Amino acid sequence: xxxxxxxxxxxxxxxxxxxxxxxxxxxxxxxxxxxxxxxxxxxxxxxxxxxxxxxxxxxxxxxxxxxxxxxxxxxxxxxxxxxxxxxxxxxxxxxxxxxxxxxxxxxxxxxxxxxxx
Amino acid sequence: xxxxxxxxxxxxxxxxxxxxxxxxxxxxxxxxxxxxxxxxxxxxxxxxxxxxxxxxxxxxxxxxxxxxxxxxxxxxxxxxxxxxxxxxxxxxxxxxxxxxxxxxxxxxxxxx
Numbered sequence: 551x552x553x554x555x556x557x558x559x560x561x562x563x564x565x566x567x568x569x570x571x572x573x574x575x576x577x578x579x580x581x582x583x584x585x586x587x588x589x590x591x592x593x594x595x596x597x598x599x600x601x602x603x604x605x606x607x608x609x610x611x612x613x614x615x616x617x618x619x620x621x622x623x624x625x626x627x628x629x630x631x632x633x634x635x636x637x638x639x640x641x642x643x644x645x646x647x648x649x650x651x652x653x654x655x656x657x658x659x660x661x662x663x664x665x666x667x
Numbered sequence: 668x669x670x671x672x673x674x675x676x677x678x679x680x681x682x683x684x685x686x687x688x689x690x691x692x693x694x695x696x697x698x699x700x701x702x703x704x705x706x707x708x709x710x711x712x713x714x715x716x717x718x719x720x721x722x723x724x725x726x727x728x729x730x731x732x733x734x735x736x737x738x739x740x741x742x743x744x745x746x747x748x749x750x751x752x753x754x755x756x757x758x759x760x761x762x763x764x765x766x767x768x769x770x771x772x773x774x775x776x777x778x779x
Contacts, residue, residue: 556710593671593769594711594754643710655701656767658710 553578554646556659564667565636571629571662573600573644579624580646584656585617588641600627634666669694669759673770680745680777688740688773690755700738701767702731703754711754714740745777 555574563569573583583600598619599607606619616638618630631638641663645656670693680686692700699718703711715724717733724731728749730741740753752774756767 554710559708591771593771594756594767595769596766645710655699655713655716657713658703661708661710663708 553648553657554644554659556644556662558662559660560663560665562665562667563634566633567666569631569634569664571631571642571644571664573627573629573646573659575625575646578646578648580627580648581624583621583627583644583646585619585627585629586643586645586658588643588661594643600629602627631664634664636666639664639666669757669768671755671757671768671770673753673755673773675773676771677774678776680742680775682746682777682779683744685741685743685745687742688753688775690738690740690770691736692738692755692757692768693736694757694759694768696760698758698760700733701756701758702729702738702740703756705752705754705772707752714753742775745775747777747779750775750777 553576557572561569581602585597586594587597588594596609597612600619600621602621602624608614621627641661643658643661645658647654647656672691674689699716701716702714705711715731720735722733728743732739752772754772756769
């Protein structure tokens with residue numbers, strides 16, 4: 551069964567709107583979660599690492615003021631796309647690793663399809 | 668620069684026709700290589716982790732192998748339900764836990 555839950559699965563909104571996406575770890579605590587973005591026929595690209603209780607770490611080229619990440623609890627991380635524009639339309643996916651060794655695989659949510667009109 | 672290349676981009680098979688998918692990688696030091704399956708509109712589903720050359724893992728009709736430069740995902744007697752995009756990702760030593768480098772995937776279609 552799924553170990554990571556993501557909501558909503560699909561968002562369509564007007565340009566300029568801010569959109570919040572939730573990522574929850576089910577039945578385990580995740581001190582770290584990850585946010586990826588996937589454009590059609592492209593690889594998943596890591597956007598940022600979400601750390602519970604501290605600031606997120608952003609990959610080069612990702613605007614931290616545009617993609618706000620909050621990891622307020624050990625089971626929930628949120629990604630807010632602020633003032634979204636059509637170029638932000640993409641498939642956003644979160645992941646988390648179950649506690650254990652550093653080589654634990656990441657388990658992914660089912661993604662959020664964001665379409666900005 | 669760490670890099671992952673998957674081939675072919677797309678593969679069409681008849682049901683029962685076995686084949687292999689390739690994942691070539693360049694990484695400064697391999698911590699782990701991961702195979703995922705991704706269905707349309709869904710997130711990747713974990714299949715295997717391989718850590719060192721010579722290692723093999725099996726699950727139903729799938730078998731993953733690893734060398735120092737590439738990994739293969741062998742599909743034996745595939746069924747239509749095996750149709751999906753198969754993703755390969757590597758994690759480098761010294762990199763953060765989250766820094767998986769993904770290939771673009773191989774889209775597999777299995778016709779009945």
